[in-house]
Amino acid sequence: MSTDSAQHDAPAYDVPAAPDPLPGAGANFDLIDPATLMRIKGLEVRARAIVEGFMTGLHRSPYHGFSVEFTEYRQYTDGDDLRYLDWRLYARSDRYYIKRFEDETNLRCHVLLDASKSMTFGSTGYTKAEYGATLAATLAYFLSTQRDAVGLMRFDDQIRDYLPARFRPGHLRRIMVALERPLEGKVTDLAGPLQRVAEMVTKRGLLVLVSDLLAPIEKLEEHLGYIRGRGQEVIVFHVLDPAELSFDFDQPALFEDVESGKTLYVDPDIIRKQYVDQFTDHIAQVEATCEKLGIDYERCPTDRPLELALFDFLSARLSKGVKSSRTGSRKARVQA
Amino acid sequence: MSFLAPLFLAAAAAVSLPILFHLIRRTPRGRQIFSSLMFLQPSPPRLTKKKRLENWPLLLLRVLALVLLALAFARPFLRGASEADRDALLGRSTVVLIDTSASMRRAGVWEDAMQQANELIDEAGPGDRLAVFAFDRDVRELVTFEQWSQAPPDDRAALAREAVDDLSPSWRATDLGAALVRASDTLEELAVARGRDKAMGPRRVVLISDAQHGATTDALRGYDWRKDVTLELATVASERAGNxxxxxxxxxxxxxxxxxxxxxxxxxxxxxxxxxxxxxxxxxxxxxxxxxxxxxxxxxxxxxxxxxxxxxxxxxxxxxxxxxxxxxxxxxxxxxxxxxxxxRAAPQARRATVVYIGGEDANDPTQGLFFLQRAYPTTERLNVRVEAVRGEVALTLDGPFAPGSGPGGAQNSPVEMVVVTEPMNEAQVKTLRAFVEKGHTALVVLSDDAVATTAAQLLGLEDLSTEPVAPPQDALLVGIDFDHPVFAPLAEAQFSDFSKVRFARYHRVDMESIEAKMPKSRALARFDTAGDDPALIEAPLGRGHVVILTSTWRQRDSQLALSTKFVPMMLALLERSMGVVETTDTYHVGDRVPLVARAGEGEAARDDAKTKKDDATEGTVDGKDRRDEESTDQSNGSRVDEARLTVTAPDGRTFKLGPGATHFDQADMPGVYAVNSEDATDPPWRFAVNLDPRESDVTPVSADLFESLGVTLDRDDPEAAAAEAKRQADLLAVELEQQHKIWRWLIVAALAVLGVETWLAGRYSRLPAAPSAAPDAAVSTGTT
Incomplete structure (x- = not known):
């Protein structure tokens, strides 16, 4: 978790060329350069490359096995279900204890991928959309290997594709095909799709939002809060192009909005400072909103290796597990 | 150098535009796709550094062209070339109107007026133009602009002062409107002579007058007073208002x-x-x-x-x-x-005798004489006797009616008209004919066919065929010639109803036979029977007329005598026959006093009478008298013929009028005038001349009256004066500028410069672009 915060404190646009090694990872833990990765045509191949590389590295991780078993004993109190009494312990100690286990059910995860026009921008040789799709594919593949149910939703100003969360043969394939399908998105409108998602996904689970969040954030808090209120875990992957962060254009030009088509004469040298300030401000607001709602926020510049994103995902899940057990928000169950 | 429109010089600031354009980097042609413009603001175009000004020659040419254009639009001109003209251009043109009407005779008023006039004359500068007019009923030009300009500058004031010193107030009325119109027209002529579009100093009319309420301003109504002609009121007033x-x-x-x-x-x-x-x-x-x-x-x-x-x-x-x-x-x-x-002229009754040829009892109301005697009441001005003559007695119609030829003698009562109701013998006809030819009227009443023979003789016809007619229904008069003096008094609508005058019997007269011999004869009225038989025929004879009534006014023949039309008709016939304008009318100072109208000049006299009628505004002379005059004017001056007349004015002056004089124009003071004919057989005829009553209305009018008549008043407003001075200066500037026309050369120069600029720019554009130019394609769009 300390790695998380360290990474978040770094300047948004100052993404290191070589990402931080994972904590505890050896020096030979190589991350795949996204530019190289993106040359792989098949999305599933890309995802596998990342996940398998990640898994190899994971073996050296001190956090192996997040499928948690026994957690604690607790003194029986009136009203506890007698089925969860540890009779053996009672036999030994003549005391009533309730034995508590972590729930190790399969995870239901929905990946929400922003397919709006603004995602088609990219200054690194590939677009934010490609990066986002790869990220989504990676997560789906990873979760599938864990036998968790994965679903997919793509949206612009409304939900365009919807694959419900399942774990069954061929489902991953369908997700991959859906992710590879080009989508003529329109403007980014987070409010509408989020509201719709909250209505559609009724079972508790995990919601991964992959978006550039280039939309007014006034209603973001309201709708994310609504989803959170329905018991969904939310992780936000904020996909950003390095050019958006640094605005390192050097020639004045007519800047054209991909979504609206509006043009604006902009001289980068003059506007850069102001732009960076405003953009940073926007990111900070999004981050603050997520913080407030207990949502994990991961910033993903497109030149950042995807493994790090996957690692962020896992660490967020882990921290969420600890947090939720502390807050008691997650359902605890005693296994008989 | 001055400028007509210096504001356009501000357009020279536009030279900053080409300089700016030259400083601005060429706009990048490239477009940069970007994910969102949410966080972008438009940037102002960036300027290159000063030392990087490109294309110096082009820039200079463009700047030069703009400056030349701005200069041309500012319309420069050179001042000072014609300072001498300037005075002449901007000198004031003043018409001094001096009121000389009778009301100016009030104590102190005239002296005041003279003083003001002299001050105005002294004020006139060398560049000013001055005209001095005096007016009362008429406008008199004392000093014209032409005289003023032609006089040496040093003598001008003396010339005007001399003319003013000779003035004295008259007794006439005030026609202020005509005077102002005349003054304005004179100023307008001056401007037209100079050229309408040329600068001209202020033009003004200075009115030295008591501006009395009684002054006529009618001429100003409907007159288009020019806005740049101002009226300055130099009102002189008496301290005492009572009058x-x-x-x-x-x-x-x-x-x-x-x-x-x-x-x-x-x-x-x-x-x-x-x-x-x-x-x-x-x-x-x-x-x-x-x-x-x-x-x-x-x-x-x-x-x-x-x-x-x-x-x-x-x-x-x-x-x-x-x-x-x-x-x-x-x-x-x-x-x-x-x-x-x-x-007032003491009235003098005019005596006249009407000879009635007919043997009737004067007291028999069924006969004509009874009514004729009563048709002429004795009035202040007319004393008529009707003398009946019967039988074949010798007629003496010249001079006073001869006693013995009829009942009663008549002194000093000349025969003025003859009414014939009975046949006459040849000697009588001859006498009557001579009487008529002198300008009198003979009324022939066709009481029977025999009278028709007399009428034929009188007219010199061989025969006049008549035929008695008694229409089944009474005949009425139609086709009445109301323009004729006999009917003129009855011409007004309320008097012109003749439908109650019925004729039971009349004689049909062959009008054509009369017209054949006497083409000027005509029917003044006709009967409404078939054939339109004439009722009243007039035939000129010599200077007089023979009037034939084809019926009579006896009761058995018609109701004419009983109608209201009879007396006016008879009176009109008599007055026409008497011929002399003789009236005790009161005239006003300056009026033309009609004396006599001679044969053949009737039309002119009538015109005069009509003009006078139009002028009549006061009730002291009413319409009826006008018509009387008119009718008498039209007839012939039998009495005064070619006599020379002498008019004696109230102050003893005498005016000798020539033989053709019809009017007396020199009635220039109030009082009683006496008119004597040269032979002095008649007592002098007197007429009174009074002041125009409006002249007594000496209440001063307010200046608003002039404004309401559209006159521009000089209100001594310094702002208006300054505005006027500025307007004139502007006009002068326009004139100078139009003389010089520098702007044309500037425009030509600007066009030339622009031509060179176009050529040069074309040359530059054909040159290969500099390698440093516009590296704007370097920005990648970044979309895939």
Missing amino acids: ASAQWVRHDDSAEDKALRLRVTNAPGSATEQFELRWRRAGEADDEPDPITSTVYVPPGESRVVKAPPAAMRDSTSGGASGGKIVRVEVAGDDHDFDNDAW
Whole structure:
């Protein structure tokens, strides 16, 4: 978790060329350069490359096995279900204890991928959309290997594709095909799709939002809060192009909005400072909103290796597990 | 160098534009796709550094072209070249109008006016133009602009002052409107002569007048007063406002009360309300120890009509004619005495004899004579006797009616008209014919066919066939010629109804046979029977006329004598026959007094009479008298023929009028004038001339009146004066600029520069682009 915060404190646009090694990872833990990765045509191949590389590295991780078993004993109190009494312990100690286990059910995860026009921008040789799709594919593949149910939703100003969360043969394939399908998105409108998602996904689970969040954030808090209120875990992957962060254009030009088509004469040298300030401000607001709602926020510049994103995902899940057990928000169950 | 439109020089600031354009980097042609413009603001175009100004020659040419254009639009001109003209251009043109009407005779007013006039003349500078007009009823040019300009500059003031010094107030009325129009027109002629588009100094009319309320301003109504001609009022006023005046009220001959009546008017601002009237007889001196006086009370602003006191009327010696010998009434007790006298010519009754040829009983109401005798009542001005002649007696129609030829003698009563109702013998016809040819009228009444023979003889026809007609229904008069003097008094709509005049019998006259011989004869009225038989025929004979009535006014023949039309018709016939304009009308100072109209000049006289009728505005002369004059004007001056007339003015001056004189124009002061014919057989005819009553209305008018008539007043407004001065200076500038026309050369130069610039720019554009130019394609769009 300390790695998380360290990474978040770094300047948004100052993404290191070589990402931080994972904590505890050896020096030979190589991350795949996204530019190289993106040359792989098949999305599933890309995802596998990342996940398998990640898994190899994971073996050296001190956090192996997040499928948690026994957690604690607790003194029986009136009203506890007698089925969860540890009779053996009672036999030994003549005391009533309730034995508590972590729930190790399969995870239901929905990946929400922003397919709006603004995602088609990219200054690194590939677009934010490609990066986002790869990220989504990676997560789906990873979760599938864990036998968790994965679903997919793509949206612009409304939900365009919807694959419900399942774990069954061929489902991953369908997700991959859906992710590879080009989508003529329109403007980014987070409010509408989020509201719709909250209505559609009724079972508790995990919601991964992959978006550039280039939309007014006034209603973001309201709708994310609504989803959170329905018991969904939310992780936000904020996909950003390095050019958006640094605005390192050097020639004045007519800047054209991909979504609206509006043009604006902009001289980068003059506007850069102001732009960076405003953009940073926007990111900070999004981050603050997520913080407030207990949502994990991961910033993903497109030149950042995807493994790090996957690692962020896992660490967020882990921290969420600890947090939720502390807050008691997650359902605890005693296994008989 | 000055500029006509210096504001356009500000356009020279536009030179900053090409400089700016040259400083601005060329706009990148590239477009940069970006994910969102949410966080972008438009950037102002960036300028290159100063030392990087590109294309210096082009820039200079463009700047030069702009500067030249701005200069051309500012329309430069060179001042000072014609300073000498400037004075002439900007000098003031002034028409000084000096009122010389009778009201200027009030104490102190004239002196004040003279002083103002002299001050104005002294004020005139070398560049100014001055004209001096005097006006009362008419405008007189004392010094014209032409005379002023032609005189040496040093002598101009003397010239004008001399003309002004000779002036003195007249007795005439004030036509202020005509004077102002004349002055304005004169200024306008001056401007037109100079050229309408050229600069001209201020033009003004200075009115030195008492601007009295009674002044006529009608001429200004409908006159388009030019806005740049200002009227400056130099009003001279008497300190005392009170004024009373007297005018005679027209006497009605038929009124029971024969007393003279006088209207006394008191001015609105008057302090006095009670006045003494002194009724003076002819020849009575002003210091008559015991004048006939009466007192009248008139509140300020009102008028009263007073009757002559019995003492004045008792004085009468003229056989019932009222007023006696009163010739003047003086109003005493008011502030101003210029209009205190009302003059009056003692009426002189005119005697006339109408000879009636017919043997009838004068007391038989079924016969014509009975009515004719009663048709001529004795009035103040006319005393008519009707003498009946019967049988074949010798007629003496020349001079006083000869006693013995009829009943009763008549002294001093000339025969003026003959009415024929019976056949006459040849000698009588010859006499009558000679009488008519002198200008008199003979009325032939066709009482039977025999009279027709007499009529034929009188007209010189061989025969006049007549045929008695008794229409089954009574005949009425139609086709009446109301323009003819006989019917003219009845021309008004309320009098022109002849439908009650019925004729039971008449004689059908062959009008064609008369017209064949006498083409100028005509039917003045016809009957409404089949054939349109003439009822009243007029045939000129010599200078006179023969009028034939085809019926009679006897009761068995017609109701003419019983109708209201009879007396006016008979009176009109007689007055036409008498021929002399003789009236006791009161004239106003400056009026043309008609004396006599000779044969053949009737039309001219009628025109004059009509003009006078148009001028008539006051009730003292009413319409009926005008018509009387008209009718008498048209007839022939039988009595005064070629006689030379002498008019004696009230102050003793005598005017000898030539033989052709029809009017007397020199009535330039109030009083009684006497007209004597040279042979002096008749007593002198007198007429009175009075002040125009409007002249007595001396209340000053306010300046608003002039403004309401559209006159631009000079209100001594310094702002307006400054604005006018500026306007003139601008006009002068325009004129100078139009002379120089520098702007044309500037435009030509600008076009030339632009031509060079185009050529140069074309050359530059054909050159290969500099390698440093516009590296804007370097920005990648970044989309895939």
